Amino acid sequence: MGRWEPNAGGRLAEAAMALYVERGFEQTTVADIADRAGLTARTFFRYFADKREVLFAGAGAFQEALLAALAGAPDGAPPIEVVAIALDEAADLLGRDWEHARARQSVIAANAELQERELMKMVALSSAFADGLRARGVAGPDAILAAEAGVVVFRVAFERWVAASEERDLAQVMRESLDRLGLIVEGRPVGRPASPGVD
Amino acid sequence: MGRWEPNAGGRLAEAAMALYVERGFEQTTVADIADRAGLTARTFFRYFADKREVLFAGAGAFQEALLAALAGAPDGAPPIEVVAIALDEAADLLGRDWEHARARQSVIAANAELQERELMKMVALSSAFADGLRARGVAGPDAILAAEAGVVVFRVAFERWVAASEERDLAQVMRESLDRLGLIVEGRPVGRPASPGVD
Numbered sequence: 001m002g003r004w005e006p007n008a009g010g011r012l013a014e015a016a017m018a019l020y021v022e023r024g025f026e027q028t029t030v031a032d033i034a035d036r037a038g039l040t041a042r043t044f045f046r047y048f049a050d051k052r053e054v055l056f057a058g059a060g061a062f063q064e065a066l067l068a069a070l071a072g073a074p075d076g077a078p079p080i081e082v083v084a085i086a087l088d089e090a091a092d093l094l095g096r097d098w099e100h101a102r103a104r105q106s107v108i109a110a111n112a113e114l115q116e117r118e119l120m121k122m123v124a125l126s127s128a129f130a131d132g133l134r135a136r137g138v139a140g141p142d143a144i145l146a147a148e149a150g151v152v153v154f155r156v157a158f159e160r161w162v163a164a165s166e167e168r169d170l171a172q173v174m175r176e177s178l179d180r181l182g183l184i185v186e187g188r189p190v191g192r193p194a195s196p197g198v199d
Numbered sequence: 200m201g202r203w204e205p206n207a208g209g210r211l212a213e214a215a216m217a218l219y220v221e222r223g224f225e226q227t228t229v230a231d232i233a234d235r236a237g238l239t240a241r242t243f244f245r246y247f248a249d250k251r252e253v254l255f256a257g258a259g260a261f262q263e264a265l266l267a268a269l270a271g272a273p274d275g276a277p278p279i280e281v282v283a284i285a286l287d288e289a290a291d292l293l294g295r296d297w298e299h300a301r302a303r304q305s306v307i308a309a310n311a312e313l314q315e316r317e318l319m320k321m322v323a324l325s326s327a328f329a330d331g332l333r334a335r336g337v338a339g340p341d342a343i344l345a346a347e348a349g350v351v352v353f354r355v356a357f358e359r360w361v362a363a364s365e366e367r368d369l370a371q372v373m374r375e376s377l378d379r380l381g382l383i384v385e386g387r388p389v390g391r392p393a394s395p396g397v398d
Contacts, residue, residue, distance in 0.1 A: 079383055080386045141358075141379070142379065142383060145352075146383050149384055152351075156340045159340075177344070180341065180344060182384045185279055185377075186279075
C-alpha cells in the first residue's frame with residue numbers, strides 16, 4: 001500500500017474528467033489518469049472499480065438524497081408536488097457545478113455504453129420514485145405516471161441547463177419544464193419553445 | 200430443407216407461448232417448441248433467430264405502424280394529440296387479442312432478461328416518437344416531453360388492461376390513463392385510483 005495521499009479520490013476524479021474531455025473516454029487509460037493525478041494505478045483502484053465508475057460514483061448517494069426528499073414531503077401533498085420536491089433536491093445537488101455537469105454530459109454523450117448506463121440510472125430513479133410514492137399511499141398506476149413525469153422533466157431540464165450558453169438556475173429550468181409538460185399534456189398549443197436562457 | 204408446412208411460423212409461435220406459460224421461458228427448449236408444433240428445430244430457425252425472438256418478432260412492424268399513425272396525424276394537431284393518435288393505433292393492434300397479450304406479459308414479467316428487452320423496446324419507441332414529432336416541427340424538448348408522456352401512458356394502460364379481471368377496450372383504458380396523467384401533472388389531488396374495470 002502506498003503512503004497516505006491527501007484527497008486522492010478527488011484528484012483522480014478531476015484528472016479523469018480532464019482526460020476524458022481532452023482525449024475521449026475510450027482513449028484514456030487508468031494509467032493515464034493516475035499519471036495526471038501524480039498517483040499510482042493501484043491507488044486508483046482503491047477508489048474506483050474501473051474508469052467508468054469515476055463518472056457514476058455519486059449515483060447511489062444522489063438517488064438516496066432524492067428519495068429522502070420525496071419521503072420528507074408534506075403529508076397529503078399531491079404526487080407531482082412530492083416529485084417536484086425531489087427534483088428541487090436534484091437541482092440543489094447537481095446545480096452547484098455547471099462546468100463539471102457540462103463536462104460529464106459531453107463525455108457520456110460521446111459513448112454509447114456510457115449513455116446506456118446513464119439511461120439505466122434514469123430507469124432506476126423512476127422506479128425508485130414510484131416505490132417512494134407508493135410508500136406514501138399513492139396508488140400503483142398514479143405512482144408510475146407521476147414518477148415518469150418527474151424523471152422526464154429532470155432529463156429534459158438537465159439537458160437544457162447543461163446546453164445553455166450561460167449558467168442558469170437548474171431548479172428554475174426544472175420548474176419551467178414541469179410547467180411545459182403540464183401544457184403539453186393538457187393539449188394546449190405549445191407554440192415556439194422557450195429557448196434556454198429565455199423564460 | 201423440409202417440405203412446405205402450412206402456417207409453420209404461426210404454429211411455432213403458438214406452441215412456444217403455450218410452453219412458456221406452462222413451463223416457464225427458461226425451461227423451454229427450441230426442440231420442445233418444434234415437437235409441440237409437429238415441426239423440426241430446423242424449421243423453427245427458419246422463422247426465429249432464437250426462442251426469445253418469438254416474443255419480440257412483431258416489435259418492428261408495431262413501431263412502424265405507430266410512427267405511420269403519428270406522421271399521418273392532422274397538420275397543426277397539438278403534440279399530445281398526435282401521440283394519442285399513435286396510441287389509438289397501438290390499442291387497435293394490441294387490443295385484438297387479450298389472452299395472447301396476457302400470456303406474453305406473464306412470460307416477460309417472470310424473466311429479468313425479457314423485461315430488460317421489453318424496456319429497451321419502450322425506450323426505442325419513445326425515442327422514435329420524439330423523432331417523429333420533431334419531423335412534424337415540434338421543438339426538441341417538447342417532443343421529448345410529449346413522447347415520454349405517450350409511452351408512460353401506453354405502459355400504464357397496457358398493464359392495467361392485461362391485469363383487468365375482464366376484457367375492456369384498450370383504447371379507452373389508454374384515454375383514461377392519459378386523462379389521469381393530466382390530472383397528476385396539474386397537481387390536482389388524485390384521490391383513490393380507478394381500479395381496473397371501473398371508470
